[in-house]
Structure formats: C-alpha cells, structure tokens
Amino acid sequence: MTTTLEPTNNTAGMGEIESFTVTMQVRRYQPEFHEEAYWDTWTIEMYGTDRVLDALHKIKWEIDGTLTFRRSCAHGICGSDAMRINGVNRLACKVLLKDLDLSKPITVEPIKGLPVEKDMIVDMEPFFQSYREIMPFLIADESREPTRERLQSAEARAAFDDTTKCILCAACTSSCPVFWTDGQYFGPAAIVNAHRFIFDDRDEGGDMRLEVLNDKEGVWRCRTTFNCTEACPRGIQVTKAIAEVKQAILARNI
Amino acid sequence: MQVHKYDVVIVGAGGAGMRAAIESGQRARTAVLTKLYPTRSHTGAAQGGMCAALANVEEDNWEWHTFDTVKGGDYIVDQDAAEVMAKEAIDAVLDLEKMGLPFNRTPEGKIDQRRFGGHTRDHGKAPVRRACYAADRTGHMILQTLYQNCVKHNVEFYNEFYVLDLLMVDEEATREDGTTYTQKRVAGVVSYELATGELHIFQAKSVVFATGGAGKVFKTTSNAHTLTGDGMAIAYRHGIPLEDMEFIQFHPTGLAGLGILLSEAARGEGGILRNADGERFMERYAPTIKDLAPRDIVARSMANEVREGRGAGPNKDYVLLDLTHLEPEHIDAKLPDITEFARTYLGVEPYTEPVPVFPTCHYVMGGIPTDIEANVLQDNETRIPGLFAAGEVACVSVHGANRLGTNSLLDINVFGRRAGIYAAEYAKDADFVDLPENGEAFLVNQIESLRSAEGTEKVGELRAELQEVMDADMQVFRTEESIRRAIDKIEELRERYKNVAVQDKGKRYNLDLLEGLELGYLLDIAEAMSVAALHRPESRGGHYREDFPDRDDENWMVHSMLYRDENAETEGVKGIRFDTKDVVMTRYEPMERKY
C-alpha cells in the first residue's frame, strides 16, 4: 500500500510566499476634519496571499487609524465590505492583491449611489428600506400548514436556489447606473430577494410583491446593463432573476 | 445621553439573538441592539448543517442524539440541557422550515439529512444522517430566514449600536434557609451609537445577551474580526462568572495562515491529510478511522507533525489536505465552496495540488453560565433575575469539553427561542430596576481617556502580540509552562494596554476607538481562558495538557467557574477567583471516549 505521495517540491501548495510593494490610493471622506473628500496614497509591503482587505487593515493598524471601513467575516460571506476597487464593485476580502495590476496604484472608493458617511462607510438604510418593502419573508396561510412537516419537491426548491445566496452586500445595487442617477429605484438586490419568494412554491404573497415591483421605481426601471450580475460576489444571475420577475408581472397582468 | 425604555433588550442579532427577538417581539416591547447589521453576523458563516433527529432518511431518535452530545462533550455536558436541546431540535427545524428556510429536500420532498462527525445511531453503533442542511450555506440560510421573520414581525433593530456595558445593581437578599447573600439585578445596558459616537442607555426589565464567540483571541481562527468576546467580557467585569473557558474547539482544516474554514466534509468525501514527506500521518495516530477521527484528535495530530518538523511549506508550519486523487467532477459536486476558497485565497488548484491547512480556532465551548431557561447564573445556582444569555456567548452547557458539528446552529435556535420566551415572560410581571446613579460614568471615562490618550502603544500591535502568544501557547497543546508563558504575556499586555492610544479623535464611525475597546475584551477573555486552562490538570475534549494527558474523572468531572474579584488571587494571578460546579448527570454514565 502506498501511503506516500512524492512531493513535487518541498513547498508543495503555496510555493515561496512572495512579497511585493503595493500602492493604495484611497478615497477619503472625513467630514469632521475636512469638508471635501480627498485621495490618500500609501505604499506598503504585502504578501502573496493578501487581499485588498489586508492592505486596508495594514494601513489602519500600522499607519493611519482613522481609515474607516466596515468588515467582519473576511471571507466573503457577511457582505460588509463592498467597495469600488479599481472602478468596479467588489468585496475587499475577496480580491487578492496579486490578481490586480500592481504597477499602478490600486484605487479604493466607497460604493456609489448611497450617501457617504465616512471613508468607505455609506448609509445603508435606503438599501435596506427597499429590501424591507418587497416583504422579504414567507407569506403562507398558516391554517393550511400541515401539523408536522411541509413538503416541497427538490425541483421546486431548485427554482429559486440561485437567489437564496444573496448576502445583502449592495454590490449590485450600487453598481447599477440607474440607481446612481435615481436613488429611488428599488435596485437589483431588492428584486433578487423578491424573486427568492415569488418563485418559492410555498409562498402565497407573490402577487403582492409583483404589485410592489410593478411600480414606477420597480423592475421596469432596469435597463439590463448587467453591472449587477458582474458585481455580485455570490455569482447570482441577478439580471436573469430580474428578467424572470418582469415576465411574471407581464404574465400576471396580460 | 438618551434613555430608551423597553421591556426586553436583546444584545446581538446573530442566530441566537434574532431567534429570541422573534419570540420576545411578539410578547413584549423588544429592542435588538447589534454592533453589526443583523445579516453580517457570523452565524452566516456556518456551512455544514443543523442536526435534529427527524428520522427523515434513517431511523433516529432524540435520545441517541442526547447520548452523542454527552459523549462528544467528553461527559461534562449538563445532561438535562442536552436532553432539552435534542428533544426540541425537531421543532426547531420544523419552525425554521415554516419560517421559510429552504432546506434541501429528499426525493419525497421531506427535509434532507446528512451525516456529520460524532452523530450515531443507537449509542455509537453506526453513523446516522441527522444534519439538516441547505446546500453548504446552512448558517447563511438560518441567518437570512431569521432576519426575514424579524422584518415580518416588525422587530425594532438598533443597528451598529455597540453594547459596551451592563447596568447592574446589588441587592441584599435572603435565601429560603435564612442566610443572606448579595443578589445581582440587571437594570439595562449602555450602548454606543457608531454613527454619532453618542451613548444611549437602554433601560429594560429583561436583557438577553447573544453576542456570539471570541475567536479573535487567536491569530488563526475561522471567526470574524468582530467576534471579540464582548458579551462574555462585559458580564465577567460585573462579577458574573465565566464557565468552562478552557474548552476551545480547534477545527483541523483551516486554510493555512488564514484560518478560513474548510468543512469536515472535505475529509468525509475522501480527502487525506499528509505531511511534508507526503505521508498519510493519521494512520499513526488513529489507525482505524484515520482522517475521520474527532476534531480534537485530528487537530492535535496535525500540530504534532508540524512540531516534530514534518510540516510542509517554506516555514514547515502546515500540513496538506490532499484531494488530488478525487475526480474533479466529484469535487465540483460535493465541495464547490471549499475548493473555491482554496483557489481564491491561496491560489491553489485542489484538482492538482494539495491544499495547505492547519488547525484554526473555531468555537468557544464555555461562556456565561445559564440554566435551561437561559437565565444567567451569578454563581453555581443563583439566577440573576431578568438577565438571559444564549448562543455561543452562553454556556448551558450542552457542548461540554467539545462541541459536535451541527450542534451549535441547533443550540442557538433552541436556547435562543427559550431566551426570548422566558425574557418576555419575566418582563410581563417584573418592574424596571432603577438605573444606578451615574451608571454610565465608567464607560464615559473609559471612552474619553482612550480617545484623548496620548499613549505610545498601538491597538493593532498589542492585539497582534496577544494573538501570537495565544496561537503559540494556548492552542491544541498546552503545558503548565506554556500556559504560564501566555499568562505572563497577557499581564504584560494588560499593563501596556493602559498606555494605548487611538488615532481617530472623531465621533462619527470611530471604529478605531471601538477596536481599542474590543482589545480590552480580548485581553480579559484570553486571561480567563488561560487561567482556566492552568486550573485543569487533565486532558478532556478540546483541552489537552501534555503534562496531564489523561482524563481525570475522579477530580475533574466538574465545570470550572472563574470570577473577577478584586480581592482574590489564584495561581499567582491577581483579581481572579476560581471555583468549580458539578455536572448535571441524568442517565449517561461516563465511559471512555473512543470512536
């Protein structure tokens, strides 16, 4: 029996951890001390496995403690740290530095379309308000609930699987050009979460949600620019979900 | 300063906090205070599943589940609590389903179940399918579903409100037998609004603590940056004991250097652990079940390989999880998330390269002692009226010395629910306790001195040193010597902490300041863990003393209880009192723990 695997090299897996210098160009907004937003630039030494979040931490912990951003889980599941990195919306904890072009400064800005409060921190309330308005909870007639277990077929479960992955990070909504100019638009995240219930066969509130999204600021505002789909860190087919909701409204009203 | 009045105030909006809020919100005027937006809580990171003896795919019952929990916890599980949990597990899962949680389904449309480490049929005869799951996002779905139901029930959230202190008063009271004692009572909490830097007092009849774990005491951890043990430390500072703090679970397979979790499923699907020589070293440590031995055993074996110089990598500081012999299609089907983590974060292609892994701090078994009604205890049996705790912050204790996989998501649902119900019930008949005069003064002081300090120490540096020493000396192997080293270092850091300064002098969104306060909690918790570890001269579950490698049921079949006490001294550490508490036994007698 062979229990020994010939190691290809001594450092199997991660090779020698390279280090490199990175220039971080960060959009700052410190309303208590400076009226206007400005750019700060730092050049720091980082390692092969480091992410943009690590670079921000390094700056915050070792150089400038006033740098402010939200973060928690550090591996892409809590949705705290959506920001604009090199002009596109990403989670800072999911972007490896070495995957970026390090010959140029890496720009970091707050996500667009929500009021900036301080550095990377934006006011998330408008975003959550839209989420709450689509009634993001299962609406089912409890009197008809079976006493023990409610059944759902595996196929029915699969119909809305994609949209259950949402972590409400707002990367999609704040990358949508319609949302940038019209902050009243419900935005892709709210539609994704409506989709999650509209296509759940256990739910009976679909009509109400379709009615909500048939609004002036609802699904029809989407111009299929696909920015949301490209920004979603969970790989949700956001534009597809929106299209399905549009069709559901059409089907219901015609 | 603003004062708010609620019947029930819940601190923390993870699984435990929101489960409590759903119950309490429908019965009493409830506010939920959370330092993160609810959906950012770390419950969302849980992958594997939540167990309940539904018997949807295989014969099963809650008594077997109780047994597995007791045995998994190396017999210092309180068996009454384990029974409650296993029994209520079934309703907990069905309730979640009714709230809309999209569980994976069997072909008949029932909730699907899968195997998980330590869960067996008929008292250890064979593995059983007990874990209900939603793909590999069970925790995410629980967190989302609970939040959705909070929205449905109009639960009032105060998002980004850090609770930094409890308001407690001491009263003289008389026991039934006529002796007098000091009864602690809770009047409310003091909270810091992140957006403005204002303090808010929340006066409440009932307060529920659900602030989660404290994994950030360690450097390598699967826990979030925000899991800094706030709730435990705040309670501890008010003279409430901490129970079983020496028991910390290290998950064997965290991504090396990062600690990001690769679920047990990786080995369940056939993954093999190898050292630098390519040897399948688990054959030496656990000849029969090899890589699928319990978490604590595998973690220790891995650490031993590294310690004895057989680690891989340039610094020889990790081992390798080898999946290369598995078909890529199989990996894609069963382990998509994990392999994505390896690719994203280490740039390793699991199809062709082994993944660097090392044990990562995962779960704190100990915490604030509670009874099965989630009521916090101020000593071995006296309740603090109106103060409740649930989730990872609490110690009921259902996890004993080692938590079984999937039992925590269950814990937060069962005891979160109980905490919500009992907190609301209590508030129904209770009166508000008068706020202590100037109760917030201590905190105001602390914040002001931290903000205005001109000290020379940096928060980030101290925290890094703390995490370094905890990783080195308090991890899977402990000896008196290593623990003392950790304690000495912690004492040094506590001294230096007095001289710490934050750079951000502003009021709005001052996360710099809060990291400073969190460091204070981390230091307290690290100290408690180390002192408790020093006090237990035996090896049990997650606590392994090389100088005492055997379990000692004769003397140590007890919970440890640690008190913050100005006048006490224990093992040379000032300000801490040590005590023990008996384990509740109902029907399972201790036996040797082998699988």
Next chain:
Amino acid sequence: MTTQQQINIAAPRSGDIDPKYIRQSASSSSNWEMFKWLFMRISGPILLVLIFTHLFTNLMIGDGVHGLNFGLVAGKWASPLWQIWDLVMLWLAMIHGTIGVATIIDDYTKKDSTRVAFKVVLYLASIAIVVLGTLVIFTFEPCMTDAAGNLLDNSPSFCFNQ
C-alpha cells in the same frame, strides 16, 4: 441630565422610519410602466424592418442619395403602401423615441421642476412633429402646380401622363 427621547430608527414598516428613507414616488397602481416597457420592445423590432427598408430604398437603390429629390418622395407617396409605411414609421418612431427620451430625462434630472419643464418641451415637440408629419403625408399632393396651374417640372413623371 438624562431625558427620555424618541429617536428615529428604521424599524420596518412601523411608521417609525426616518422620513428621508421613505420612497417618494406615489406608487402607481396602473400598469402604465409595464405598457411603456412592452411598447418599447414591440415597436423596436417593427421599426427595425420599417427603417431599414426605408433607408435601403432611399439611400441604396438606384442612385442612392443622388436620386433623392422631390420627385422621388412624391413618387413614393403616390402609393398608399408607402404612405402607410411612412406613417406607421413616423408614429412608432416618435412614440418610441419620446418614451425613451422621457426615461432619460427622468434619469438625469434631479429637481422636479426641471423634470417637468424638460418633459413639457419634449411632449410638445413630439406632438407637433407627429401632427405635422401626419398632415404632410396625408395632404400631400404629388402633382403640384404653380400659380398659373402648370405642373412643376420637377414633379414625378406620372403627373405628366395625366
């Protein structure tokens, strides 16, 4: 020192929401938005056929743009097919374009007053053009005469055969 106060925290749908977070639009219960959306998608492909043919016949066939003169237009409109063709094209394109531009105005105007102003101008212009275009097509007289009643010499050839 400490006072009891009510603060605005966004508790969902409890009416306890800071007014600045409440959606401004009066929710239109009609399906107006949907019909506009649908119209864009139906008129688009039809326009594609109409316009491409139009461009092709006017610019590509024969002498192309050189052949373009009064005579050609007049000649085309003598046939009811082309009359209707151009009429439909005019209406669809104008409605399609007007809806489109109105959307753009909605997107980029911040103040209600500017929005209304732009839209009034847009709608007036569109109506004017549609009315004008329709009149031209319907009242068009291919065989125009001068003051003396003689056919103009650049009239389409069929006029001379009458």
Next chain:
Amino acid sequence: MWSWVGHRITGVVIFLFLLVHVLDTALVRVSPEAYDAVIGTYKNWYMALGESGLVAAVIYHAFNGIRIVLVDFWKKGTKYHRHMFWTVMILWVVVFGGFFIRHMMLVLGG
C-alpha cells in the same frame, strides 16, 4: 454597461435627427424647390459622412435593441448576452461597412 450607454446615446441622436428629418420632409408640402434645396445639402461629402454616422447609430441601436428584447424574453438571453453583444458588433461592422462603401461611392461618384 457600455452597450447600454451606446444605446442611450444613439437613441437620443436618432430622436433628434428624426425631429429635424420630419421638418425637412415637411418642406415637400411647402415647395419642391425648398425641399430639393435642403436635400441637396445632403449630397455633400461632409453631410454624407454625417449621414453615415446617423446610419451607424441606427444600425447599432436597432441590433442592440433586438439584443435587449432577446435578453428580456428569451430564456437563455441573460446567459448569452455577451455573445449576443459581439454578434451585434459583427453585424454592425458588416451592415454598416456595406452601407458605407456603397454610400460613399454614390456620393463621391456623382
């Protein structure tokens, strides 16, 4: 995103042109001379270039419009939206190329 920016710009351009175009066509109602005079200016090479620009815009807007309709109504539309975009670009080059050559030949040739 850029496909949409393009669609939007071409939409407005076409709309503005259409306004003017209806006005000049309306001249047929006024007098043939006036019409022919205005139309005559279309026959300059620089106007021809402008006109080509318009046609380019129409072709892009039209094909991309079809792409949008497919994204909205075809089940696999969202999946293949990139492919469809490249198809639009290719069609645009082919159709516009054909038009441009013929058009310039006609303009310059006469």
